[in-house]
Structure formats: structure tokens, C-alpha cells
Amino acid sequence: MSNIVVENRDIVIPGDLLAEGMDYIPGDFTFREDEKIFSKVLGMVSISGRVLKVTALSGPYAPKVGDKIIAKVTDVLMSGWRVDTNTAYSAVLNVRDATARFVRKGEDLTNLLEIGDFIVCKISNVTSQNLIDITMKEPGLKKVEGGRIMKINCNKVPRVIGKQASMIQLIKEATGVEITVGQNGLVWLRGTPEGELKAQQTVLMIEQRAHKSGLTDKISKFLGVPKRVIAPAPASVEEEASAEEGSEQ
Amino acid sequence: MAYTKRLDGRKVNELREMSAKVGVVPNADGSAEFRTGKTWAIAAVYGPREVLPRFMANPKKGFVRCQYTMMPFSGTGERIRPGRSRRAQEIGMVMDKALEPVVDLTAFPNSVVDIFVELPQTDAGTRCAAITAASMALADAGIPMRDMVCSVSVGTVDGTVVADLTYDEEAYDAPVSDIPVAMTARTKEITLLQMDGHVKKEELNKALELAKEVMGKVYEVQKKALKAKFMEVSQ
Structure with missing residues (x-):
């Protein structure tokens, strides 16, 4: 006899009982004992069919292949750079993966990226020990120039982007700011100073209320734009999958 | 004369008034505050992050590292010398061991989760308050844990088994024992057990039973505080 003891969207803490019996399957951030x-x-329960999972409300970013992140150059190596990924693990960006242009042997790599620069990059490989390889050789991946960088909780990134990038589109249209969201929780805003400030406040507001429903309405009210039916983006992607589109300009 | 009436009028199994709050240090990845009577602990969690010094890193899984500090003005007025004392170092270590069984950092090899606990005010039972706060701060930081850890001190005062001793009771002019206990909330496994003073075997058994009985109250406070963080933003 199996029964579920929680409801969808319930807040649970570590060690809380979710269900009894073998009819349910433990998903993300859950475990079975006996x-x-x-x-x-600490998170919110989400039940989909027989799978029980918990959506974390906070927590560290776990690097995943294919994630677009914003990283900071911390060191220049022999043939690449070491970058800080806002996790416990630094990543290496090889010259080959950084630029299409020919780099002479012995050339000063700081011509391309200096220590302290931010880059928008993609994780190309992660090992079991969480060693990270990144690349910048894809459209949309580049050095961060101008604007400002802000840090948010990486678990709130899907909410900042919204379903089919609706939330981010809303902010972009209301403030005229270019926004790039990295999966590791770094956000790059570039626009007019006032616009940037407004966008930053909006993102912080979303971060704070991420676990509440009806967020888009609140945000459109805050930004002073009428609520509208969002024209769906081409691909029918899930909320989390759409995170990848966050940096579309 | 036996110790029949407690100095502050509590029942023998009654804890001091507790309160807890989560997210008190915005800069940290997770934080919590726990008060029991006059004892007040603030815990802040940072990480998982790179391990420094490097040789401490464990390539199989991440680990937790606690630092316990009593603030200079936290005692009875005598200034406590800041910095790490032998006592603080020991308590840091027993806190590591009390929390280690529940945290699951297998997904974060070669990393460390740093926990800093500061006590602005103390009135006995500080390591228990520290562990209780640290456990909440870890949960707030989103660190995967199989259980919560609750902690309370029990002991005997002149042959009477009591829970949550105050400093006055520890200093009572009679044989006194002080037994800090930490327990996992769900599985009721003991993760910390220390003892100071003189105690008989039967008294110890009775004290542990009492600890198990009152631990649930600490857990309720923790649970309420953790959930409250996500309720208050409602409007």
C-alpha cells in the first residue's frame, strides 16, 4: 500500500517524509530509505506521475555540459586561461576554444582576455571530479563588455528567464536593457544606467519571489507595462530547457 | 537537600524558550540564528567552495568545516579573548563530527562547506545551540542532507535529571553533570555525546531518554523557521 504524504508545491526540509511504499520513484533531491x-x-515538492522530486530553493550550482555560464578570468596559463565559474571548481579555457583567429606561438594571451574580464561561455565537458572545460566558439559566446554583472542564486535562474524566455523578454522590452543570464547565477545587464538599475531591481525582485506563482503579473506591474499574451517562442520548450535561450538578444 | 525545584522555575524536562530565524546573514550562502534562553548562536554557511589549504581536500567527497567563536563580550562581563582557543577548536571539531553523518557532498568532491558560528551571548549549552543553528544554516544553503541535526544539553544537578541546563545550574554547589547531545531528527541517531562532571550509569541512561524526548521540540523550532522564510514573502 503506497501513499503520498505531501502535496504539490509543499515546502519541505531535509529529512521530511514524502511518500511511503514502492509505487513512487525518488527523483531529484530525494532518496529512498527502506x-x-x-x-x-529545503525545497518545493513537485509530483509528476509516479516521480517525486524536490525543486531546491537554494543551493550550489552543479556544472552541466551544455550550460551557458558567465565566468571571470582569474589567471593566464601557457595556452589558455583559468576562469572562476562561481562554483567550487575553476575551469580552463583553451586558446583553441576561445577564438577563431590565429594566435601565434608565444603571443601574449592578455591581448585576448585579461585577468578580471568576464566571459559568456558554454560548458563543453565536466568530469566526475567536476573538472570543467569551457568553450567560447559558438554564436552568442563572447567577452563581456560594458554594462554590469550581478549575482543571483542559480536555482532562481529558470524563473528569471521564464517560460519560453517570457520573463526576460518582458524586462528587456520594458527597460531596453540587454540581459544575459548564466546558469551559474551570474547576470550581465547592458543598457542605459537607469535601465540597468531598473532591470537589476527587477531581477532581484524575481529572485526573492521565485517560489510564488503569478510572478509575471507582479513584474509587469512593477515595470509599469500592461500584461500581455506572450507570443510563444518557436520551440516548445520546458521551463528549464528554455533557460538556454536566456541570452538571445 | 535534593534539587527539587529548578533555579529558574522550569520543570525538569522543560527547555528554555527557543526561537529561530533563517537567512540572517544575507552575504552568506545560508545562515540561521538560534536562541534558547539567553544563549544566542548565529551560523553562516559558505560553499561548497575550493579547499584551502589544498592538502585537506578529499577527492572522494566534500566535507564540512566548523568554526565556533564566542564573542568577546558574550560571557558574564569578563572579556573573552578573541581568536581560536583550545576549547573553540575542540568544539569546532565535535561540530564537524555531529553534522558530517547527515550532509551528502558526494557530488562536490575536492570542496569544502565552511560553517562559522558566532555566539553574541552565552548562558551554557552553546555547542548545542551552535549545532542546531548550523544544521538550519546548512539546509538554508541548499546543501543536500539526509536529515536535520538537533541538539540539546541534558544533565544532572544533585541527582536530578534535567534538560537544557543554564550556567547557574552548571555552577550549582552540588555534584553536577552536563551532557550535550546531538541527534538526527528522523532516525534519532546520536551524533554528539560529551560529558562533564559526575554521573551515575542509571542517571546517564535517564538523561539520554530525556534528551530523546525533548529533541522533538528543538526540531519543531527548526522546521518552523526554515519554512517561515518562504511564507513571509507571500505578499
Whole structure:
């Protein structure tokens, strides 16, 4: 006999019982002990069919292949750069993966990227020990120039982007600011100073209220734009999958 | 004369008034505050982050590292010398061991989760308050944990088994024992057990039973505080 003891969108803490019996399957941030399923983090329950998972409300960013992130150059190496990924692990960007242009042997790499520069890059490989390789050889990946960088909780990134990038589109249109969201929680804003400030406040507001529903309405009210039906983006992507489109300009 | 009435009028199994709050240090990845009576602990969690010094890194999984500090003015007026004392170092270590069984950092090899606990005011039971606060701060930081850790001190005063001793009770002019206990909330496994003073075997058994009985109250406070963080932003 199996039964579920929580409801969808319930807030649970580590060690909370979610369900009893073998009919349910433990998903993300849950674990099974004996015949019971428990939560492993502070988060919100989401039930999809027989799978129980918990959406973390905070927590570290776990690097994933294909994620677009914003990183900071911390060191110049023999043939590349070491970058800080806002995780416990630094990543290496090889010259080959950084630019299409020919780089002479022995050329000063700081001509391309200096220590302290931010870059928009993509994770190309992650090992079991969380060693990270990144690349900039894809459209939209570049050095960060101008604007400002802000840091948010990486678990709130999908909300900042919104379903089919609706939220970010809303902010862009209301403030005229270019926004690039990295999956590791770094956000690059570039526009007029007033616009940047407004966009920054909006993003912080979203971060604070990420676990609430009806967020888009609140945000459009805050930005002073009428609520509208969002023209869906071409691909029918899930909320989280759409995160990748966050940097479309 | 036996110790029949407690100095502050509590029942023998009654804890001091507790309160807790999560997210008190905005700069940290997770933080919490826990008060029991006059004892007040603030915990801040940073990480997982790179391990320094490097040789401490464990390539199999991440680990937790606690630092316990009593603030210079936290005692009875005598200035406590800042910096790490032998006592603070020991408490830091027992806190590591109390929390380590529940945190699951297998996904973060070669990393460390730093926990800093500061005590602005103390009135006995500081390591228990520190562990209780640290456990909440870890949960707030989103660190995967299999359980919460709750902690409370029990002991005997002149042969009477009591829970959550104050400093006055620890200094009572009779044989006194002080037994800090930390326990996982769900599985009721003991993760910290220390003892100071004189205690009989039967008294110890009775004290541990009492600890198990009152631990649930600490857990309720933790649970309420963690959930409250996400309720208050409602409007």
C-alpha cells in the first residue's frame, strides 16, 4: 500500500517524509530509505506521475555540459586561461576554444582576455571530479563588455528567464536593457544606467519571489507595462530547457 | 537537600524558550540564528567552495568545516579573548563530527562547506545551540542532507535529571553533570555525546531518554523557521 504524504508545491526540509511504499520513484533531491521516500534539501515538492522530486530553493550550482555560464578570468596559463565559474571548481579555457583567429606561438594571451574580464561561455565537458572545460566558439559566446554583472542564486535562474524566455523578454522590452543570464547565477545587464538599475531591481525582485506563482503579473506591474499574451517562442520548450535561450538578444 | 525545584522555575524536562530565524546573514550562502534562553548562536554557511589549504581536500567527497567563536563580550562581563582557543577548536571539531553523518557532498568532491558560528551571548549549552543553528544554516544553503541535526544539553544537578541546563545550574554547589547531545531528527541517531562532571550509569541512561524526548521540540523550532522564510514573502 503506497501513499503520498505531501502535496504539490509543499515546502519541505531535509529529512521530511514524502511518500511511503514502492509505487513512487525518488527523483531529484530525494532518496529512498527502506520503503519510504524522503527529501534531501529545503525545497518545493513537485509530483509528476509516479516521480517525486524536490525543486531546491537554494543551493550550489552543479556544472552541466551544455550550460551557458558567465565566468571571470582569474589567471593566464601557457595556452589558455583559468576562469572562476562561481562554483567550487575553476575551469580552463583553451586558446583553441576561445577564438577563431590565429594566435601565434608565444603571443601574449592578455591581448585576448585579461585577468578580471568576464566571459559568456558554454560548458563543453565536466568530469566526475567536476573538472570543467569551457568553450567560447559558438554564436552568442563572447567577452563581456560594458554594462554590469550581478549575482543571483542559480536555482532562481529558470524563473528569471521564464517560460519560453517570457520573463526576460518582458524586462528587456520594458527597460531596453540587454540581459544575459548564466546558469551559474551570474547576470550581465547592458543598457542605459537607469535601465540597468531598473532591470537589476527587477531581477532581484524575481529572485526573492521565485517560489510564488503569478510572478509575471507582479513584474509587469512593477515595470509599469500592461500584461500581455506572450507570443510563444518557436520551440516548445520546458521551463528549464528554455533557460538556454536566456541570452538571445 | 535534593534539587527539587529548578533555579529558574522550569520543570525538569522543560527547555528554555527557543526561537529561530533563517537567512540572517544575507552575504552568506545560508545562515540561521538560534536562541534558547539567553544563549544566542548565529551560523553562516559558505560553499561548497575550493579547499584551502589544498592538502585537506578529499577527492572522494566534500566535507564540512566548523568554526565556533564566542564573542568577546558574550560571557558574564569578563572579556573573552578573541581568536581560536583550545576549547573553540575542540568544539569546532565535535561540530564537524555531529553534522558530517547527515550532509551528502558526494557530488562536490575536492570542496569544502565552511560553517562559522558566532555566539553574541552565552548562558551554557552553546555547542548545542551552535549545532542546531548550523544544521538550519546548512539546509538554508541548499546543501543536500539526509536529515536535520538537533541538539540539546541534558544533565544532572544533585541527582536530578534535567534538560537544557543554564550556567547557574552548571555552577550549582552540588555534584553536577552536563551532557550535550546531538541527534538526527528522523532516525534519532546520536551524533554528539560529551560529558562533564559526575554521573551515575542509571542517571546517564535517564538523561539520554530525556534528551530523546525533548529533541522533538528543538526540531519543531527548526522546521518552523526554515519554512517561515518562504511564507513571509507571500505578499
